[in-house]
Amino acid sequence: MSTPRKHAIRPATLEAIVEAAIRLLNVNAGATMSEIAARAGVGRATLHRHFRTRNDLVRAIGLRCIEEMNAAVRGGQDAGKPAVDRLRSMFRAVIPMGDRYSFLSLESADDAGVRQGYRAQLQWVAALVEDLKIQGDIAADVPTPWAVAQIDQLVWTGWNGIAEGYLTPDEASELAVGTLLRGLHGEARPHA
Amino acid sequence: MSTPRKHAIRPATLEAIVEAAIRLLNVNAGATMSEIAARAGVGRATLHRHFRTRNDLVRAIGLRCIEEMNAAVRGGQDAGKPAVDRLRSMFRAVIPMGDRYSFLSLESADDAGVRQGYRAQLQWVAALVEDLKIQGDIAADVPTPWAVAQIDQLVWTGWNGIAEGYLTPDEASELAVGTLLRGLHGEARPHA
DNA sequence: TATATTTGATACACTAATGTCTCATTCCTG
DNA sequence: CAGGAATGAGACATTAGTGTATCAAATATA
Numbered sequence: 001m002s003t004p005r006k007h008a009i010r011p012a013t014l015e016a017i018v019e020a021a022i023r024l025l026n027v028n029a030g031a032t033m034s035e036i037a038a039r040a041g042v043g044r045a046t047l048h049r050h051f052r053t054r055n056d057l058v059r060a061i062g063l064r065c066i067e068e069m070n071a072a073v074r075g076g077q078d079a080g081k082p083a084v085d086r087l088r089s090m091f092r093a094v095i096p097m098g099d100r101y102s103f104l105s106l107e108s109a110d111d112a113g114v115r116q117g118y119r120a121q122l123q124w125v126a127a128l129v130e131d132l133k134i135q136g137d138i139a140a141d142v143p144t145p146w147a148v149a150q151i152d153q154l155v156w157t158g159w160n161g162i163a164e165g166y167l168t169p170d171e172a173s174e175l176a177v178g179t180l181l182r183g184l185h186g187e188a189r190p191h192a
Numbered sequence: 193m194s195t196p197r198k199h200a201i202r203p204a205t206l207e208a209i210v211e212a213a214i215r216l217l218n219v220n221a222g223a224t225m226s227e228i229a230a231r232a233g234v235g236r237a238t239l240h241r242h243f244r245t246r247n248d249l250v251r252a253i254g255l256r257c258i259e260e261m262n263a264a265v266r267g268g269q270d271a272g273k274p275a276v277d278r279l280r281s282m283f284r285a286v287i288p289m290g291d292r293y294s295f296l297s298l299e300s301a302d303d304a305g306v307r308q309g310y311r312a313q314l315q316w317v318a319a320l321v322e323d324l325k326i327q328g329d330i331a332a333d334v335p336t337p338w339a340v341a342q343i344d345q346l347v348w349t350g351w352n353g354i355a356e357g358y359l360t361p362d363e364a365s366e367l368a369v370g371t372l373l374r375g376l377h378g379e380a381r382p383h384a
Numbered sequence: 385t386a387t388a389t390t391t392g393a394t395a396c397a398c399t400a401a402t403g404t405c406t407c408a409t410t411c412c413t414g
Numbered sequence: 415c416a417g418g419a420a421t422g423a424g425a426c427a428t429t430a431g432t433g434t435a436t437c438a439a440a441t442a443t444a
Contacts, residue, residue: 007420010411030222032401043422048403139378143358146349146367147376153345157338166335175338183375184339186331199390202442224431235392240433 009050016040017047021061026103033057055111062104062114069094069101069121083131084177087151090128091158091173098159105152125151137181150180201242208232209239213253218295225249247303254296254306261286261293261313275323276369279343282320283350283365290351297344317343329373342372 020040024031033054037044051057072093077086094101104118129147132138138147154176161167167175212232216223225246229236243249264285269278286293296310321339324330330339346368353359359367 010420013421033403034401043424045403045405045423046421049420052403054402136377138376141378142367142376143353145356145358146353146371149349149352150371150376153349157341157345160341161335161338164337166337175334179338179342179375181375181377183371183373184330184334184342185328185373186333202390205391225433226431235394236432237393237434238391241391244433246432 007049013042013046014050016042017050017057018061018064021057022065022100025058025061026099026101029103059111059114062111063117065101065104066114066117066121069097069104070117072097073121073124083128083135084137084181086128087132087137087180088173088177091155091176092169094155095158095172095176096162096169098155099163102156102159122148122152132181147180154180199241205234205238206242208234209242209249210253210256213249214257214292217250217253218291218293221295251303251306254303255309257293257296258306258309258313261289261296262309264289265313265316275320275327276329276373278320279324279329279372280365280369283347283368284361286347287350287364287368288354288361290347291355294348294351314340314344339372346372 017036017040020042021031021036024036024039028035033047034044036057037047040047047057051060073090076089076093078089081089104114125148126144129138129144129151132147133140133142133144158167158172158176161172161175162169209228209232212234213223213228216228216231225239226236228249229239232239239249243252265282268281268285270281273281296306317340318336321330321336321343324339325332325334325336350359350364350368353364353367354361
């Protein structure tokens with residue numbers, strides 16, 4: 001649908017377009033086809049050749065990011081490990097890529113496919129939260145949507161800390177886990 | 193600057209425009225002058241009469257929201273009370289109005305005045321965080337920007353919980369305080 | 385009620401962005 | 415190295431939004 005019939009695409013061209021689009025759309029959700037083309041070092045006509053409309057492009061990028069995020073999250077997961085470890089490795093995988101995903105919750109949310117993919121992600125997190133509750137890492141009376149939202153936000157906060165230079169990726173992940181489960185008060189360490 | 197000379201404005205008209213703009217811009221940062229006018233029940237020409245350009249309007253709305261937020265935050269504050277109480281009353285004041293402020297961190301951030309006002313807010317929160325550290329409510333080794341970001345996010349998460357119907361304003365504030373200081377693990381309650 | 389002034393509606397010029405098309409050039413592939 | 419295909423550059427029509435101007439109607443104020 002988004003890929004016209006006649007023209008094939010050169011891998012390098014596609015890669016350049018996708019990367020440029022991800023970078024730009026995350027910074028400026030209203031980025032222009034001209035801007036994206038320029039950033040990709042590609043003619044504007046080439047964009048339209050492979051993504052007929054701007055919406056097609058945004059949708060394709062959104063789906064790609066979801067997929068990427070999916071792979072990152074599920075990649076380092078060992079179902080046998082305790083829920084806390086799974087939480088930690090999820091943070092480790094996703095936080096450093098925060099600048100590629102932040103736009104998922106913004107503009108592209110008006111596309112059905114992307115929205116569905118994003119919801120699937122949130123449900124995956126919700127399942128993790130349930131496991132954390134079973135293990136006693138999260139109190140049973142905490143609303144699951146609250147915990148999910150909190151985790152979602154911590155990813156962004158973590159990436160932001162890295163981007164601003166006051167955290168390393170490892171520190172960010174540790175801080176995220178600690179903040180989620182134990183808060184910012186220092187002394188209570190149920191898992192120490 | 194943003195208020196042309198010749199025409200005065202009727203209070204009701206101004207109020208309608210401001211409210212419509214706040215509502216729309218928070219939902220869709222790219223809302224159109226026509227959309228805002230329609231929502232305000234006002235002619236598009238009237239918008240341009242009092243806010244020469246769209247940027248003027250967005251800036252005015254941004255500044256107004258900052259001011260509103262300022263008033264809400266500082267209103268219920270008693271400098272004599274402990275830092276935790278000040279944190280709580282801040283949440284109580286700001287969370288229910290989350291849907292009016294969310295756009296401050298988005299589009300209007302490209303205006304110098306709004307950006308400055310927003311930074312001032314964050315610095316106010318930073319000062320509160322320092323107090324919380326002194327009182328031992330937040331561990332001294334937690335980076336202040338991390339705590340500030342966390343508080344900022346909790347406002348949004350709290351409002352979201354209210355909007356989605358699984359929290360009352362009071363529950364949201366309590367949950368925010370608890371999550372910030374003690375995390376989601378149930379048993380460790382340093383302040384209980 | 386009479387007057388002044390804001391407002392609404394409409395028309396207009398202008399701009400920026402989208403999407404289509406063509407053609408010369410460049411790049412792969414055989 | 416030749417043929418075929420993708421690309422870059424540019425022209426073009428179209429659309430949507432902005433900002434200006436005008437004038438009749440509604441509204442406030444005296």
